[in-house]
Amino acid sequence: MKNRASRLFSTCGFTALVFLLLITGCSKEHPSQPFGNQSPQSYIALYPFDDSTQPSFAKTTSRQHLHWWGEDPDGWIIGYLFSFDGSHWYWTTKNDSIFALTIYGTDTTYTFFVSSVDNSLSRYGLITTSDSGPITWTPGTIHPRFGDALDPTPASVRIPIKNTPPEVRFEMVGDVFGTPLTVPETTFTVVSFQWVGTDLDGNNTIAKYSIALNDTTPRSWLDLPGIVNFVTLKARKPAQGQTVVDADVYANVIPQLPQAPLPTPIHNFKLNSENVLYLRAEDVSGAKSAIARMPAEGKHWYVKQPKGDLLIIDDYSVTDNSAQFYSSIFDTLGMSHFAGAYDVWDIKTGSRFPQKGKYVPTWINPTFTETLKLFKYIFWYTSDEQDFDVAQRSLPEFRKGGGKVLFSFNLPKSYSSGINVNQALKDFSGVVDSLGADIIPTTSTGFVLPRTQVVPDSLGGEGYPLLVRDDFTSNPVDGGKVVANLRELYPSVGSVILYRLQPSSTGAYPGMPVLGVKDAQNSFILIGIPLYRFNGGDKNVGAFFNRAFKDLGAY
Known part of the structure; x- marks a missing residue:
């Protein structure tokens, strides 16, 4: 009985001991309790911007392509903070x-x-716009906005940047389609230039440009x-016999003429001679670009000094003796006021629509206008x-500045340029509202017969001579060539009529x-005939020029 009781006690004791151990073990561990958040780790990789095999820590350019990533042992990465x-x-x-950089x-x-x-x-x-930065934070501390979600030990890399010198090139883009680039x-003594400067370290690191004429x-x-990328040079008036002068420099950030030149002129502008403009850029470190030049090597830029007050603009593409005729008019036929004291500007040579003539400057405003x-x-x-x-x-x-103009034109039967002819003519002359929509039917083909008369108006044309279309007798060189396509002018209010076409003997067109x-x-005279071809009869074109320039105030 005792042994049996003893065995029962031993069994119960062992069971109680196991139970107590199990209870004790459960009280010390709680499997459902989570571990604390573990901070992420950050990494950086640097690749040279030009994708070369350049080592990451070698001196490199200021444009850098940086890559980074993070790893999180108990979650995933949702973003990054970065700083320089x-x-x-x-x-x-x-x-x-x-x-x-x-x-x-x-x-x-x-x-x-x-x-x-x-x-x-x-x-x-949640992240909001206000979190984009700048955010003030000292690594190793807990930021109240990001807490332990932020890696307290950022990854970092040192990037030594080697300065690269700037580059510069002339790049001329005009204000009218088709002008030379x-x-x-x-040219005459007004000329404009435009350029583009670049720097791999940032174009804002270009501290200055420098220009020089004919000498470096x-x-x-x-x-x-x-910031300047456009200049217009205007030569100063020379003293008697002077062939090299200073030029005022009008500098701008766009192709326009500012109100005043720079305080300091550019030196060594050569008159009636060839010139070269040199250009270089310099960055904030003092590094200079290679020198660019205009014109390019092997090309030429000749500067003409104006001879006097008169400019003849040759915009005439017909092959005839017009240029020589007008020169003789101004040299000898009663126009001694301008003899040897005028210039001719050929703006037609080299033109082929839509390309302008090769002597037309890139910019009409300011360069052509200032010329x-x-x-x-x-x-x-x-x-x-x-x-x-x-x-x-x-x-x-030009007229706002007191300039006076005589404009002679003879247009083709149809226009090919796309220009609004009526609007342009109205804008630059101020004396007509428009032209006739069709040519005057002087004949069935629009040809103007020899000895056709252009008659001074009975009121406004007083003192102006009769003009007659030439023929073989009056003009053996060109008198047999066609003259055609005259158009009626419709004067604007306040304009004075000078000339009319003779009445049609067949009634082909009404009136005159x-x-x-x-x-x-008396600042603008517009005549819609080729004057050279109306020097028949008594050869009165010389007298016409005398009268016209007297009205314009030349003498």
């Missing part, structure tokens, strides 16, 4: 970016930091602000409408269509 000073941080969800001297070293943010950030609220072979010695360079202002009087003659846009942009401004008009201020 370790104090001011910016939020991003990207894993890479291209940075343009500013150069402050010959070489500069940057340190890039990145710290991963894991998904436990949701405990602190370089300096013409010959240190004293020849004129410095310009780094006109070197003169007081202009005789412009043309055989088509293709440069009416040039006249439209330049002549009104207007062919010549001037303004009441």
